[in-house]
Amino acid sequence: MLDTIPLGQPTVGDEELEAIREVFASGWLSGAGPTCQRFESRFAEVAGTAHALATSNCGSALHLGLQVLGAGPGDEVIVGDYTFPATGHSVMWTGATPVFADIRPDIWSADPAAVEAAITPRTVGILAVDVFGQPADYDELRQIADRHGLWLMEDAACSAGASYHGRPAGSLADVATFSFHGRKGITAGEGGALTTDDATLAEHARKLHTYGIAPAISREGSTDLPIPTFDEAGYNYRLSDLAAGVMLAQVDRLPTLLENRRRAARWYEERLAPLERVTAPVALDDREHPWQSYVVTLDPELDRGAIAGYLRQHGVQCNFGTYASHVQPVYGFEGELPISADLFGRHLAIPMHANLTEAQVDRVVETLAAAIAQPRG
Structure with missing residues (x-):
């Protein structure tokens, strides 16, 4: 196992x-x-x-x-x-x-x-x-x-x-x-x-x-x-x-932890590039990203829940990205924020931490590709 x-x-x-x-x-x-x-x-x-x-x-x-x-x-x-x-x-x-x-x-x-x-x-x-x-x-x-x-x-x-x-x-x-x-x-x-x-x-x-x-x-x-x-x-x-x-x-560990996370992010970017219907996160050149999380965007036709279930069943932890705060009932916010609302439904966080190995990144991406390839029922 x-x-x-x-x-x-x-x-x-x-x-x-x-x-x-x-x-x-x-x-x-x-x-x-x-x-x-x-x-x-x-x-x-x-x-x-x-x-x-x-x-x-x-x-x-x-x-x-x-x-x-x-x-x-x-x-x-x-x-x-x-x-x-x-x-x-x-x-x-x-x-x-x-x-x-x-x-x-x-x-x-x-x-x-x-x-x-x-x-x-x-x-x-x-x-x-x-x-x-x-x-x-x-x-x-x-x-x-x-x-x-x-x-x-x-x-x-x-x-x-x-x-x-x-x-x-x-x-x-x-x-x-x-x-x-x-x-x-x-x-x-x-x-x-x-x-x-x-x-x-x-x-x-x-x-x-x-x-x-x-x-x-x-x-x-x-x-x-x-x-x-x-x-x-x-x-x-x-x-x-x-x-x-x-x-x-x-x-004291921070410089090494950052480098390890950034290395894992580079591995992900390389492996995800050929994968259709999944978009890797953007890191802008004018700022340094610490990669606290690694969150991909799924195409709208994909069933995020089914993909997450497949990943978890195959030993890859995952989660949604974060919250579109304005839709939370506690705030009583009136208005539509379409970009945030859309991404709230399509983001998927996959493993990211400073201890990730290249082999683990390969397995995450391979499992994600297999999840996407599953027939929709």
């Missing part, structure tokens, strides 16, 4: 175990401690920003970012439609309304023209999504934001190690947010980060992520007894130092 090829798989080992041992030895396991501080400094270098804040997950980072940018009840935030609903949910958590914009048909991030068309007098900002890690069109989006007096935020959940016009993901907007979920390019199983160059925004986010006060480490070693005062309601959005230790090891 053939081994199953997983859809995603973390790359972890002795380095991560040693990092955890060091955190144990430090005696500080809880959130926002010295290991978190070290990770934040390292990750700010990756993102090319002055500040990074480690968070419990990307959803909490999104919420913090929107809060410190000032989104609130009565406001509208334009959101790239093709994304996991954490993006839209985070807008709702502030009391603001997400207004979804249709996407480019090639790289699936928000179409700048659709973003501008969605602006109303209630719009306060734009929340762009780097779909599967490939950065959105930040030069055009910045021009739109500046023209209309809006802030710009980057959902870089999948984008660690990506770049746009030579600038790293995380530095492309006023605030950016990352995910370290188990399927992401670097991972502690869960976790996230907020990055920014704005010291005031960073300080406010750090306060909110610890219930509305400075983290306990700021009082470590004090010779008196400082008692914090709560003047703003915050949250418990801290990353544990255990997870931060794992993330330090993962950041």
